Every structure is written in structure tokens, then in C-alpha cells.
Amino acid sequence: MWNNRPSQKGLLIVISGPSGTGKTSVVRALYEGDATLELSISATTRPPRSNETNGINYHFLDQTEFENLIQHGGFLEWVKYGGYYYGTLKSTVESTIANGKDLILEIDVHGAMKVKDLNIRCTSIFLLPPSLESLEKRLRNRRTESDSELQQRLLTAKSEFDYIADYEYCVKNPDNDVAGAVTQIRYIISAERCRIDDQLLATISQEFSTPQ
Ligand code: 5GP
DSSP, rough: OOOOOOSOOOOOEEOOOOOOOOOHHHHHHHHOOOTEEEEEOEEEOSSSOOOOBBBTBBBBEEEEEEEHHHHHEEEEEEEEHHHHHHEHHHHHHHHHHHHTTTEEEOHHHHHHHHHEHHHHHHHEEEEEOOOOHHHHHHHHOOOSSSSSHHHHHHHHHHHGGGGGGGGSSEEEEETOHHHHHHHHHHHHHHHHHTTOHHHHHHHHHHHHHHOO
């Protein structure tokens, strides 16, 4: 694909959606099919699930390590979710964007609002589950949480819908059609790469300036 932003900073793409929406599958498929995209690996104090690997799914830290990073300004944003810390490492964001690659942040709604408040250019996408019933079903079938954690996640998931209006785009993740959601998000990213902003204008005026 023609790169419209060759000498420019990469885009920040924030993807949120209630737990159980299938975000992780969508985001992984998106990232694996596009060499110009990077996926931000968050840090968390949540214990790893049996199918998760340190450094691939998350950087799994203990509470002291995480709190040290907070104190030293190591996070672009961080939140407490379900009793655990989660945060986006500032170093990852800065180096990826500076290298002109677009970076996906798969973060919760509160983290997304914090990024929005930073007033940096970012594209926000809210991923909707097929329905509330299917969201509950997916969370229950996953069996990765205790009963009380599951109840908490369900409550949190329902409250996250209140934030949709603060996002720029909304995409539905239909049951058994990850590819459909991925295609829609690709279109959004494609359009965002062509959006006129100061950086793009500067590149164009350099490329098309007439010699005096
Ligand atoms: P999980 O424990 O299911 O992996 O993630 C729980 C929630 O935390 C999900 O909504 C996920 O998107 C969000 N999350 C993961 N990493 C981060 C992060 O770095 N920052 C924020 N704010 N949320 C995150």
C-alpha cells in the first residue's frame, strides 16, 4: 500500500471495548496482517493466564516494580482494573511513533480518556460485542476469572458502554467474524493515514514546492 506519511510520525490507534468483546483476537489479527502496525505490550500486575507469555501478551510486573515505574513517569497512562494495575509504557509509544510506525493500544475506557486528555494525535475506536448475551457467555466460557472477579468484570463491562460517545469510531465484532471487524478497522486506519494535519501538509509542501 502507498504510504501517505513516509517521513512522519506514526499514528496512535486506541482500541477499547468491554471485556469479553473479543478485542484481543481482533487486535492480533489486525497487527499480524499489516507490517506497518505495531502492537503496544502493556505492563500489568495481573497474574498471567495459562496461555499468556511474559513480553508477548503483557510485561508481567509485581506491584513494587509497577509503582516504581509510575513514580518515574514511565507510563503514558495507567489504570487500576479489577484490582490490578495496567499501563502503557511511554518508551514503547515514543520510539514506535518516532520511527513512523502506527501503534495500537488495546486499553480500557479510562486509559483511553487519559490518552485523549494528553492532546496528542490519536484515533479512537470502540469495539462492540455482538450482543450483551454473547459478551456474558464469552466471559463465562473463558473461565479465566474466579466467580467474584467474573461478576466484577460483567459490571465493569456494562459500565464501559457509557463511554462510546467519547470515541471517534465504533465497530461491531460479530460472532465468528473477526475478519469482518478487522476489515472495518483497516478502512479506518487507511482513512486516518490520509487525514490532513500539520505534519502531512509540511510533507506535501516540501514534496511539491516549486523551485524558485
Ligand atoms: P485483561 O485482564 O482481560 O487482559 O485486561 C483487562 C482490561 O484492561 C481490558 O479492557 C484491557 O483492554 C485493559 N488493558 C490492558 N492493558 C492496558 C493498559 O495498558 N492500559 C489500560 N488503561 N488498560 C489496559
